Amino acid sequence: MTKRCSAPISADARSLPVAAYTSPEFFDAERTHIHRRSWFFVGRADEVPNPGDYRAIDTVAGPVLLVRGLDGELRAFANCCRHRGSRLLEGSGNRRAIVCPYHGWGYRLDGSLAGAPDMDRTPGFRASEQGLAPIRMEVWQGFVFLTLDEAAPALADVLGNMPDVFGSHRLGEMICTWRAELDARCNWKLLVENAMESYHTGYIHASTVGAQTSI
Numbered sequence: 001m002t003k004r005c006s007a008p009i010s011a012d013a014r015s016l017p018v019a020a021y022t023s024p025e026f027f028d029a030e031r032t033h034i035h036r037r038s039w040f041f042v043g044r045a046d047e048v049p050n051p052g053d054y055r056a057i058d059t060v061a062g063p064v065l066l067v068r069g070l071d072g073e074l075r076a077f078a079n080c081c082r083h084r085g086s087r088l089l090e091g092s093g094n095r096r097a098i099v100c101p102y103h104g105w106g107y108r109l110d111g112s113l114a115g116a117p118d119m120d121r122t123p124g125f126r127a128s129e130q131g132l133a134p135i136r137m138e139v140w141q142g143f144v145f146l147t148l149d150e151a152a153p154a155l156a157d158v159l160g161n162m163p164d165v166f167g168s169h170r171l172g173e174m175i176c177t178w179r180a181e182l183d184a185r186c187n188w189k190l191l192v193e194n195a196m197e198s199y200h201t202g203y204i205h206a207s208t209v210g211a212q213t214s215i
Contacts, residue, residue, distance in 0.1 A: 021187040030188075035060040037149040039158050042066065044176045045074055045142050052094040052109065056087075060188075061148050063087055064135055069109040070096075074139070076146055077111050077132035098132075107132055141171035 020026050042057050043066065053068045056079050063079035065088065079088055086102035089095075097114060098107040106115040111132035119125045136147050138155040140163070145155050156163075184191055194200070202211030 016189070021189065027187075031060060037147070037152060039138070039145045039147045039152065039155055042076075042144050042146055044174070045139050045144055046175045047092075048074065050094065052096055053092070054089060054095060054098075055092045056089045059146070061146070064146060065089060065098075065132075066144065067098075067109050067111075071110070073110075074137070074144070075109075075111060076135040076137040076144075078135060080133075081105055082113070082130045082132065083116070142174060143171070 040059060040061070042059065042064065043055060047053075048055055048066050048068045051068055051070045051072055055066045057064050057066065065077045065079040067075050067077065069075060080086065081088055081100040081102065083100065083103055083105050086100055088098055088100055088107075095109070097109065099105070100107075104115075104117050105113065108114050111134060113127045113130045116125070116127060116130065119127075136150060136152070138145050140155060140159065152158075198212035201209050
């Protein structure tokens with residue numbers, strides 16, 4: 001039997017110290033211990049539906065690529081060449097292969113190295129060891145999540161009761177119809193804090209989501 005806490009919820013709250021929002025060192029620590037160890041959402045699988053489709057995405061963990069292979073499988077890679085780290089692709093589109101714009105290294109859509117000019121003269125070079133760096137990926141109801149932490153819990157464990165709460169929404173049948181990019185010139189925690197203050201929606205978003213219930 002699950003017990004419910006009967007203690008009243010305190011409204012006595014304080015903001016974090018200023019340095020938590022402005023310090024580069026604090027942000028580096030957040031990237032190391034939060035963003036690069038947690039699952040983060042990057043898009044819908046239906047945004048790259050066909051073999052050869054790709055999307056280049058900038059994330060707090062670095063530039064990544066979502067690629068639909070010629071075999072139909074969706075994969076995620078670091079968006080940088082294994083040779084000199086040049087960014088491979090921008091935006092979105094369709095390719096039969098990925099070619100580095102700097103030195104011309106070529107990669108198949110499964111991430112394996114197809115060609116590396118002049119590297120055949122390099123002692124100990126093995127093409128099989130120089131494919132694109134894969135990124136751990138899981139897809140839930142068409143939503144694509146990534147993590148850089150191979151030891152992170154399975155996505156299902158992180159989602160908790162979310163699948164049950166949204167079970168009636170038929171999320172797996174949804175498709176992305178439009179995108180909007182918002183350049184938020186603030187620390188990421190300010191966005192989270194604002195979203196947690198649900199009582200503002202009855203004023204700012206009265207004509208859309210309307211008033212929300214604070215828990």
